[in-house]
Amino acid sequence: MTASERSLGIMARCQGSHFVDKGYYKKLTLYGRKHGIRVFVFSPRQVNFSTRMVKGFEYRNGSWHAKEFPIPAFIYDRCFVGPSYRHYKPFVEKLQNDRNITFLGHGLSGKWQVHQMLAKSPLLAPLLPPTEIFSYPVLQATLEKYGAAIIKPMAGTHGIGVVRIKEVRSGYEASGRNRDNQPFTRRIRDTAGLKSFVSVFTAGRKFLVQPYLELHTPDGTPFDVRVLVQKNGLGKWATTGKAVRLGDKRSITSNLHGGGKATPLASFLPLHFKSAKAARIEQSINRVAEELPRFLEESHGRLVELGIDIGIDTAGNVWIIEVNSRPGRTVFRMIDDPTAQLHSITQPVRYAHYLMKERVGG
Ligand SMILES: Nc1ncnc2c1ncn2[C@@H]1O[C@H](COP(=O)(O)OP(=O)(O)O)[C@@H](O)[C@H]1O
Ligand SMILES: [Mg+2]
Known part of the structure; x- marks a missing residue:
């Protein structure tokens, strides 16, 4: 095996020299090094396909160093899908379609x-759980059948945007976490109020509807x-x-x-x-x-x-x-x-x- 055949690139979202999970990647690097595998972190947006080089970061002597590396033979995809994933997606796809690169695994999409x-x-x-794509009639049907429903963003993480809607005596109650992951509870008087609440809350994103389970x-x-x-x-x-x-x-x-x-x-x-x-x-x-x-x-x-x-x-x-x-x-x-x-x-x-x-x- 040549040196670049023994390289493992951790594909992450990097903003300048900032990226999350540094502690985890440091441990991967040290464990890899013990086994003769060179581990580094890079952003899919920093790959040069004509020179087949990539700008990234390597952990060495107690800190992370910016460097250029040959495109790694193996990629560990830690590029979290989320609101701005579209800025990464075309670059990720190009790497996935490259015959000289093996992904340890391909990320699930939603x-x-x-x-x-x-x-x-x-x-x-x-x-x-019974699961359907959100629409107001689907939510209404779920509430009629089960009395309480959960709506959650298809591409969500960390519980952000997960809301329970239940029928209460005076109408409805919506509680969960908003876009900023802040907990909230809101009383809603009637179906018109419910309709306008969910249309504002779900605007611009796709949601799923499930019955609320007593978990x-x-x-x-x-x-x-x-x-x-x-x-x-x-x-x-x-x-x-x-x-x-x-x-x-x-x-x-x-x-x-x-x-x-x-x-x-x-x-x-x-x-x-x-x-x-x-x-x-x-x-x-x-x-x-x-x-x-x-x-x-x-x-x-x-x-x-x-x-x-x-x-x-x-x-x-x-x-x-x-x-x-x-x-x-x-x-x-x-x-x-x-x-x-x-x-x-x-x-x-x-x-x-x-x-x-x-x-x-x-
Ligand atoms: N159908 C449901 N009924 C009750 N609680 C739910 C339901 N779906 C999700 N939850 C709660 O919301 C949390 C987040 O939901 P999940 O589908 O894992 O989305 P996320 O990607 O935000 O983690 C779950 O861990 C669970 O506590
Ligand atoms: Mg979850």
Whole structure:
């Protein structure tokens, strides 16, 4: 293998020399270096296809240094999709279409696409909340059927823009997080008021509608289970860790960015469910962790890791809430799970190493 065949570029959104997750990328760099793999961070907007060079940043001697590198043979896509992704997309696509570059995995594009793929699995489909593309009539129908609905942006993250709408005696109540991730609750008097609230709130973005599920503890604390699954050094899927994220009692979402806490799954379930039910829940979560990555990969293409958000309602039913292809790792630091913390960092490098050997061999 030549030097550039042993290079792994972390593709991220960089604003000048600023990029997020520096702590994580530093660890990837150090672990990569131990295994003879050169790791650096770059923005897809800084690639020169005629010289086949890219401007990026490398961690060395305690700090990040700006440098030019040959286009990496392997790319780890950490380019978060969000409001301004359109500025990155054409550059990302060009890299994806380059025959000399292997992506560890291709990012998932949105909640609706993922939902449609998973709905084809006989095993997973029953665990998906009924989901439809938002329109006012669809919202009305969902409210009539279930009494409460959730609307959420198709390309959302961190619980931003997730709103519960429920029928109350005096009309409706909308509560959730606005575009600035600030919690709010609003009383709405009638259908005309509801119609104008949702049309303003959803303006310019696509939303999904689901029934509101009681994904909280008996005292009303919203929670979900974050399962991190990753490819290992043999190119096989393995579960890195499972953690429960608990939101604020006054909130409807359990995202950590909304100011949440975390706790290990094994000690959490027995607190809220009888032992037979807790065991069934854990089995069901394990089946999802086993089945979902392989199934999604079949329809979507290569993936390197997934953060699967699983909801458990007050009756103990298990729901697949969201699948993230660029998952965070904070939760395993918060629950002090050193094995999960270590694996969450080493697995992507081990998988890159596996692909490097494959590429030379095949
Ligand atoms: N149908 C639902 N019923 C109740 N709560 C939900 C529902 N969908 C999402 N939530 C809550 O909102 C949070 C964020 O939703 P999610 O679909 O994961 O979007 P995001 O990309 O913003 O994280 C979930 O973790 C869960 O706490
Ligand atoms: Mg989520």
